[in-house]
Amino acid sequence: MKILKAEFIKSCVSPKEFPVGGMPEIAFVGRSNVGKSSLINSLLQRRGLAKVSRTPGKTRAVNIFSVATDDSALPRFLLVDLPGYGYAKVSKTERLQWAPLIEQYLVRQTTLYAVVLLIESRVVGKQDRETRDWLMSVGHRPVVVATKVDKVRPSERVATLRRVQQEIGLSVDEGLIPYSSATGEGRDRLWSALKAPTQT
Structure with a gap:
């Protein structure tokens, strides 16, 4: 899939600002x-489109991006970057x-x-499940x-991914x-999955 255009549209801090239009x-x-953010930039092949930070909790709003592709199965869509759950160096009130x-x-x-759930391959938490x-x-x-499978030793890769699958509750077929x-x-592989999402 070739990305023809990808651009930031807006940040939403309340439901009334969520996208409308179909x-x-x-x-x-x-x-x-x-x-x-790193995965989004990689997926869209746009360096710096989604802001990357080493500080947990950097994304504090629902960020919306408009994407156009050359694929007839998914020619135009909105990519939505949601705030991360779990630890963040912000006030409890804001969390x-x-x-x-x-x-x-x-x-x-x-x-x-479609919804994409990201799990760090080396660290699976209760909140992920x-x-x-x-x-x-x-x-x-x-x-x-x-995510971050490049940081997993090759000798530990199969066991690591199997552990993620088990701890998240994925069946063998999923x-x-x-x-x-x-x-x-x-x-x-992710693009292929996104072009044919499965809803319950």
Whole structure:
């Protein structure tokens, strides 16, 4: 798939600012510092489009990007970067504001085409499993991606990915996509999954 155009549209800090108009939306969900912005830049092949930070919790709003491709299966869509859950160096009050914002987006947006759940391959937490379970409960079967696989030793890769799959609750038949923003591994596979998302 070739990306013809990718640009930042806006940041939403309340549900009334969520997109309207019917264009399909693909949302990216994950723990703080899971590598979400790096993956988005890699997926769209646009360096610096989504702002990358080493500080967990940098994304504090629902950020919307417009994307155009040369693929007839998914020619135009909105990519939605949601705030990371879990640890972040911000006030408790601000973190509490994020949860309803994320939940309302994922529940209310009727044009939500697919949800991508990012899990760091080396660190799987309780919230990751809870997030997948919650997404399933509200009607989304997320595409699950294991990030930062380039940091896993080759000798430990199979066992690491199997552990991620088990801890997230994926069945043997459900796919887990290993992804490296550094090398581009998993990019084509993720696009293939996004062009044919499965909802519950």
